[in-house]
Amino acid sequence: MTDICLIFEVHQPFRLNRRFSRELLSSPSRSEDLFELYFDPDLNRRIFDRISRECYLPANKVLLNLIEEFRDRNRKFKVSFSISGIFLEQCKMWHPEVLESFKEIVKSGCCELLCQTYYHSLSSFISNAEFIEQIRMHRKAIKEIFNFEPRVFENTECIYNDRIAKTAEKLGFEAVVTEGSERILGCRRPNYIYRAKDSRIRLLLRNYRLSDDIGFRFSSREWNEWPLTADKYACWLASTPGDVIVIFIDYETFGEHYRRESGIFDFLEWLPREILRWSNLSFSTPSEVIRRHRPVDVIDVSEDETVSWADLERDLSAWLGNTMQNASFNLLREMEPLIKAIGDDDFIRIWRYLQTSDHFYYMCTKGGGSGDVHSTFNPYFSPVEAFVVFIRILSDFQSRLYLKSEKPEFRHKLILRRVSPENGFAFYVDFSKPTGLTAYSLHDFYSILRTIREESIRFHMARGDFERWILQVIGYPELADEISKISDIKDGNALRRRLLYIIGRRIKELEKNTKG
Secondary structure, eight states: OEEEEEEEEEOOOOOBOTTOOGGGGGSOOOGGGHHHHHBOHHHHHHHHHHHIIIIIHHHHHHHHHHHHHTTTSSSOOOEEEEEOHHHHHHHHHHOHHHHHHHHHHHHTTSEEEEBOOTTOBOGGGTOHHHHHHHHHHHHHHHHHHHOOOOOEEOOGGGOBOHHHHHHHHHTTOSEEEEEOOHHHHTTSOSSSOEEETTSOOEEEEEOHHHHHHHHTTTTOTTSTTOSOOHHHHHHHHHTSOSSEEEEEEEGGGBTTTBOGGGTHHHHHHHHHHHHTTSTTEEEOOHHHHHHHSOOOSEEOOOGGGOBOSSTTTTSSHHHHSSHHHHHHHHHHHHTHHHHHHHOOHHHHHHHHHTTBHHHHHTTOOOOHHHHHHHHHTOSSSSHHHHHHHHHHHHHHHHHHHHHHHTSHHHHHHHHTSOOOGGGSEEEEEETTEEEEEEESSHHHHHHHHHHSOHHHHHHHHHHTHHHHHIIIIIOOHHHHHHHHTTTTOOOHHHHHHHHHHHHHHHHHHHHHHHHO
């Protein structure tokens, strides 16, 4: 018996305000108003209205009817969803009846919900802390809205590597769904359960050929298999060897990417009936599959080989493949220490909306078939326009963030923050002799100074490294000035004691002011 895992991705971004101008910087800067300033509520609502009418409501009705039709049979119809947090927000804002229809499907007991990042974001490459926080936000939302606790994780756009698997395991998930690319499989097939390297996490691999037959080729008259009918597709599934076939596509395939006139709803309605005509096929959820089948092998995916479900390359190039995308993402990522130190919930929320993968997808400049797909789903006239709009808004946001950080009540928190890994202070004893110790905060710096070799202290003091890092990275000129005035102390032990006294006193003052 081969299990069919039918999974749908359900997501809509908050699209940016294309009319935004930097001149608006002088407008009222209350953080709760920034959403209206940076995003286009009218456009987003119109799009959500249309897709709800053409896709979500009619497709959910079809699925509910199919679940009811097979409810009393031995082999039931089952479906799974990966629903983004910002999709759920739009349901609540504009179409609560869409959310209610999803709740009905979940209540049927024939549906599993996957966990993902709440903001459908690239947070797995911002920082592990931010990645974990967004996963927890999503899991909490799914529990509160659907009374369902996800056991299976799907990172944004099926982005996956060994580090992501370890994070999923740490958070208690049992499995991860990702792309069954030949680049990670080699000569192996995607239609089996695998295990992540050095982890207990099970991997369910999307069969991209069979998935894309529906998602990208359904209405292509140039395809030699056109027209695609439910009975033909079911026959393909029945003749495909393996324990499980993961069919994972965008839910908007039904009614949005392909209009009703294409026959896509007829295909959806008849597919389960045709599949269950075959004695060797049954529908299962991801959790059922990983309990039923044992892993056949281990999959090893390093960060350099990160896989996704996008484009022919099936890597990160759909979002981080050109200069515009990388410049935008790096600027966004560099904001994390500052925005977390300030701790303004509204600023953090806007920052996370800007992490949504779609913004970077719109900047892709690929040609060929992949480029055609990007153009089809791009609300801008060109990738360059997408970049200009995004960077204009991001620059404005950064300016507001810096203005906020200069306020006395935030400055103390900012100085005590943890900096990004690339901005940490690495201790050396000579030019080519690293100690292996790195400080990512003033607290770290103080702790390392207590035990580091005297040669390292003298080496860095002679070069002015301590004061430079504290001034340029930590942003504490008063402390940097104090340290510069003791550079004439030659005895290493005396120098250590003086540094510890100065830094310790400053830390206590900062902590006192922060609490105050």
